[in-house]
Amino acid sequence: MTDAAPASPPVSPPAVHAADASATTLSFDRLPLAPSALANLRQLGYLQMTPIQAASLPPALAGQDLIAQAKTGSGKTAAFALSLLARLNPRRFAVQALVLCPTRELADQVTGEIRRLARGAENIKVLTLCGGSTMRPQISSLEHGAHVVVGTPGRILDHLQRASLDLSALDTLVLDEADRMLDMGFYDDIATVAKACPKTRQTLLFSATYPEGIARLSQAFLRQPQRITLPEQHEAGKIRQRFYEVDADRKLAAVGLLLHHYRPVSTLAFCNTRQQCRDLLQQLRAEGFVALALHGEMEQRERDQVLVQFANRSCSVLVATDVAARGLDIDQLEAVINVDVTPDTEVHVHRIGRTGRVDQAGWAFSLVSGNQMARVDNIEKALGHEIEWHTLGELQKPPGKSRPPLLPPMATLQILGGRKDKIRPGDVLGALTGEAGFSKEQVGKINVTDTTTYVAVERGIAREAVRKLAAGTLKGKRVKVHLLQDSAG
Numbered sequence: 001m002t003d004a005a006p007a008s009p010p011v012s013p014p015a016v017h018a019a020d021a022s023a024t025t026l027s028f029d030r031l032p033l034a035p036s037a038l039a040n041l042r043q044l045g046y047l048q049m050t051p052i053q054a055a056s057l058p059p060a061l062a063g064q065d066l067i068a069q070a071k072t073g074s075g076k077t078a079a080f081a082l083s084l085l086a087r088l089n090p091r092r093f094a095v096q097a098l099v100l101c102p103t104r105e106l107a108d109q110v111t112g113e114i115r116r117l118a119r120g121a122e123n124i125k126v127l128t129l130c131g132g133s134t135m136r137p138q139i140s141s142l143e144h145g146a147h148v149v150v151g152t153p154g155r156i157l158d159h160l161q162r163a164s165l166d167l168s169a170l171d172t173l174v175l176d177e178a179d180r181m182l183d184m185g186f187y188d189d190i191a192t193v194a195k196a197c198p199k200t201r202q203t204l205l206f207s208a209t210y211p212e213g214i215a216r217l218s219q220a221f222l223r224q225p226q227r228i229t230l231p232e233q234h235e236a237g238k239i240r241q242r243f244y245e246v247d248a249d250r251k252l253a254a255v256g257l258l259l260h261h262y263r264p265v266s267t268l269a270f271c272n273t274r275q276q277c278r279d280l281l282q283q284l285r286a287e288g289f290v291a292l293a294l295h296g297e298m299e300q301r302e303r304d305q306v307l308v309q310f311a312n313r314s315c316s317v318l319v320a321t322d323v324a325a326r327g328l329d330i331d332q333l334e335a336v337i338n339v340d341v342t343p344d345t346e347v348h349v350h351r352i353g354r355t356g357r358v359d360q361a362g363w364a365f366s367l368v369s370g371n372q373m374a375r376v377d378n379i380e381k382a383l384g385h386e387i388e389w390h391t392l393g394e395l396q397k398p399p400g401k402s403r404p405p406l407l408p409p410m411a412t413l414q415i416l417g418g419r420k421d422k423i424r425p426g427d428v429l430g431a432l433t434g435e436a437g438f439s440k441e442q443v444g445k446i447n448v449t450d451t452t453t454y455v456a457v458e459r460g461i462a463r464e465a466v467r468k469l470a471a472g473t474l475k476g477k478r479v480k481v482h483l484l485q486d487s488a489g
């Protein structure tokens with residue numbers, strides 16, 4: 001049962017643009033789904049298919065292999081989840097679908113979405129298998145039987161090697177965020193896992209971009225796949241792009257100037273290298289900004305903490321490389337800054353597509369040094385219109401007495417205690433608005449993880465909130481609380 005290795009150089013199948021499929025209506029009712037599944041979708045508020053769902057669900061439900069490409073946040077999870085769930089036989093106690101994801105964080109998100117979408121059906125067991133957790137409990141969960149497994153390639157491979165995971169009854173293999181898995185060096189692991197699956201399976205590959213490795217992967221492991229792409233078309237006017245010519249050695253300072261001038265609440269700053277991320281973080285903190293960085297070798301816990309603080313608006317700037325930022329789904333991003341222009345036009349379009357979502361306009365600033373001009377020419381060609389050049393001289397000077405520094409509106413408190421201590425968001429909100437006497441409006445997002453709870457509060461009341469929470473009780477118990485450290489304190 002091995003898949004043949006690619007004999008010839010990879011050839012991409014012709015891409016069907018999702019826009020071509022617009023003749024079909026966007027109602028889920030058109031799909032061959034069980035009435036209970038359709039009712040569940042309505043309950044979830046999924047009233048219409050997203051474009052990638054409309055283009056990929058009909059062939060996926062018909063059993064076709066797919067390469068589907070669409071940007072982050074376009075609804076790719078449901079596109080494969082509905083399809084694998086439709087094929088599933090709940091009375092057959094065997095792993096019938098496997099979803100490979102690049103990180104635990106994404107695997108958790110996918111597991112959650114599959115569980116939500118499976119609510120209309122009989123008891124369907126979905127199991128997450130990722131590194132960083134102990135093997136034992138995973139093995140015993142597998143012994144109890146699972147219909148769907150979601151996991152990272154390395155850990156899935158571990159289970160295959162120990163024979164604790166049996167894929168011989170598999171119907172559907174999904175490679176989610178395939179581009180990111182390739183970036184992380186998972187090609188061989190994915191290949192080994194794919195070879196352990198029956199040849200008759202259906203394979204669905206999802207990706208935000210289409211780098212060369214995807215063609216190689218699909219030629220080796222997909223059968224006559226249909227390729228669907230959703231060309232990124234940013235709505236005109238929603239993303240305001242400005243290009244600045246800046247000497248390489250003034251780039252980091254230029255980031256601060258842009259932040260002071262435009263004062264975006266949340267900014268994602270892209271660097272091309274990790275070293276540049278480190279340098280920029282240091283510089284921004286020295287200038288008094290609340291900035292955090294995301295990089296590849298971070299522990300999951302640290303990464304979660306950074307993402308929570310950025311998403312709840314207690315961090316102004318998140319500094320990241322493309323690899324570290326892939327798969328991030330952040331709404332309310334006022335600005336993207338390209339500290340260096342990327343040589344890949346597609347990556348550029350993807351980067352700036354993070355801003356200007358939903359009903360909001362967003363800024364996309366690119367800092368261009370002399371030797372990067374050719375890259376901008378390519379972007380200009382791809383855009384099909386002239387780009388706007390601006391100069392740093394137009395920007396206001398950094399804050400003096402009349403202009404306050406740019407600070408995030410919120411700060412994050414960390415409570416040592418979480419789901420395992422039966423803490424729920426309502427308990428934390430209750431403690432803050434009850435005894436402690438704050439108003440609901442002063443409290444922001446509350447994230448409860450297994451062992452830790454993060455709560456965003458207005459920056460001005462943060463220290464007082466720490467004191468009051470620490471003095472009172474949560475679920476009848478005293479808790480340790482502290483303010484997550486940021487340079488602007």
Ligand code: ADP
Pocket residue numbers: 045046047048049050053070071072073074075076077078329
């Ligand atoms: P992607 O994998 O393409 O980045 P996700 O699958 O994570 O995107 O979906 C992004 C968000 O959109 C999720 O919160 C999901 O619940 C929501 N979503 C997906 N499909 C629909 C739909 N048809 N209608 C409404 N919301 C949807």
Ligand code: MG
Pocket residue numbers: 076077176177
């Ligand atoms: Mg996804």
